[in-house]
Amino acid sequence: MKHPFSSYRKLFPILQRTAQLSSCSQSALSLPVRRAIDDYLExxxxxxxxxGYWMEQVALARAEFARMIHAEPGDVAVLGSVSDAASSIASALDFSAERREIVTTTLDFPSLCHVWLAQQPRGAQVRFxxxxxxxTRTSAQIAEAIGARxxxxxxxxVCFYDGQIVDIAATGRAARAQGALQFVDAYQSAGAVSIDVRAQELDMLAAGAQKYLLGIPGIAFLYVRPTLAQRLRPTITGWFGRVDPFAFDPLHLDFADGAARFNTGTPPMMCACAARASMALLNEIGIPAxxxxxxxxxxxxxxEAARLGLSVASPGACGAPVAKGANTAIHIPNAARVEAQMLQSGYVVSARNDVIRIAPHFYNQADEVVGALRELARLTR
Known part of the structure; x- marks a missing residue:
C-alpha cells in the first residue's frame, strides 16, 4: 500500500525507532508541536x-479547530477537558420539568456517563x-431510545473501546424530531473523521487535543450552535465566560455572546500553543484525505487479524469495515501486560480492559500495522 503522506514522517522522530499506533490514546509527538511548546517556554x-502572546495562541487554536469542523471561531469555547465541556453544558440544562431524560450508551466513555449521572440530584434520569x-446497530438503537421526555x-x-462509528447526523435528526438536543463526543474522531457541524446540523460537539488532534492533554474545544448558545446560561463558569474578562468586575455576572459563555477559568496556554501547531498540520493535509x-x-x-486468527472486537471482523474508525480492537487476555510487551518489541499500542487497540494515524505505514498484529499474534499464542 502506497503511503500518501510519507514526506510527513520525518516530522515524527519516534517513528525512526518505534511504530506508534496509539492515536486512540496519545498520538506521536511532531516537531511542529515540540517547537510550539519550546516557543511558549522561551x-x-x-x-x-x-x-498578548498567550491570548493570541488560544485564539489561533480555536480558529484551527473551527476550521476543521466547518464552524466559526466564535462558535467554539476553550476548556480543560471534554468532561469540563459536558459539565458546563449540563449545568445550563433544566431537568426539573417533564423533559428530563438523558440518553447515552454503555459504550460511551465513562467520564461522560459520570457527568450525566451527576445530574440525577437535579432531576435528570439517565437512560443507557x-x-x-x-x-453495527448503535445509531439505530440510540434513535429508537429517544422520546418525548x-x-x-x-x-x-467513534467508540473508544472498539472504534465503531455512530451516525451523528442520523441520531441528531432523531433528537430534533422529539425536541431534544444532541451532545457529540468527538474525542476519538476529530482529526481522523470528517466533521461538518453545519451540514450535519449538530447542536454541540466537544473534542480534546491529545488523540487524533496530535496535541497534548489539558485542552478541549466545545462547539455550540450559535442560536442555542445564546439561550443557555451555564452555572459552571469563570472569568473567561464574561463579556469582558479583563473588566475584573466581581459584582455582575454577564455572559459573553456565543460559545464564549462556556469558557471557564484561565485557558490552558501551553496546551493551546501545542494544539494550534498540531491542528494547523492536520488542516494543511486535510481531514478527508x-x-x-x-x-x-x-x-x-x-x-490481517483474520488471517492471523486474532479475535477482533471491532465492527467488520467478518468482512469489509462497517462503520468503523481507525481503531482496530483485538481481544487480548491480560491486555495491560501485553501492551508493555509490545513496547519492548517496538510497538506503541493502547490497552483498554480486555482489548489491545491498534490505532494508526496518517503518519503510519501499512507495514507498521501488519507488524503490530503479527507481534500480537506471536505474544498471545
Missing part, C-alpha cells in the same frame, strides 16, 4: 508573562442504550 523565560461491542442525547462519534487513508489501514488491519 517566551516565559524571556518575558516573564506575555498575555445497551450497545454491543463490534455492533428526552432532553439530551449524548453520542460518541486522512480519513480515506485511515480507512485503507483499517481494512488492512481487519484482513
Amino acid at each position: 517566551v516565559w523565560l524571556q518575558r516573564g508573562a506575555d498575555w 442504550v445497551q450497545a454491543q461491542a463490534g455492533g 428526552t432532553a439530551l442525547v449524548s453520542v460518541s462519534q 486522512i480519513e480515506a487513508y485511515l480507512a485503507e489501514l483499517s481494512a488492512l488491519a481487519l484482513e
